Amino acid sequence: MGRYTDAQQDIFSVFATNEWKSEGIATHPSLIVPDNPGQEYIRISVIPSSTGINTKSVAGMLLIDIFAARVQGPRRPMEIADALDKYLNAKSVQLSSGMTQFMSSSTGKPLEDREDPALSMTLYSIAFNYFGEN
């Protein structure tokens, strides 16, 4: 495969593990969110937007929208961010022919979800570098 597909495959593989599934947080890629996603879920977007160190590599951002019930207050989105950190923050993944290395994560201001005001939406972002075989 190519560097874009491989980087996405590496990142998606994190969410295919039994360890992540055992966290019990519904996980959907952007544009493939079901009609009724529930009161708590995350939405993943892989954005390979920067050049890598060579022509087989690519860098970018993994953006994760954290949706949680507003009635649970501001703590729950941070708990989910901490759960994500366990698998992503300064971690590396090697599933494809290359290797993906994550940097340090950050979160944004919690917002009211425009589609469902009962939910809050908090952005979790983390930069990544995919190193392809050269």
Next chain:
Amino acid sequence: MAYAALIDAKLSTAYRQLKDLAQTVVFVRTEVTDFDFSSGQPAIEAAPEREILAVILEETKKKGVKKMQLLFKTVDLPILSGFDQVKIKGESWSVGPVVHQRKYITLLDLVSGGADG
């Protein structure tokens, strides 16, 4: 008769009286139930096709993209998603934005070129 049922009955009568201005269209509803992060593929479930009576209000073609607006009873199809398809006279259309949806009537944009269009 309760008002809701009365309005629905009157709407059904109106659609019948439109005769060939209203036509039968086929909705193919597709629901994404899950996503497999190992394979990168969505799990898709297709519901049975559903025929409804609808009125085509407008057909346009801009920059090679054909669009139309469809008016139908909301009760005939209360749930819509961007994965759904509509077949009209053998041609497939993708479901676009809902222009207007109220309890009784829905106005929907369609874009030419569905999965097999």
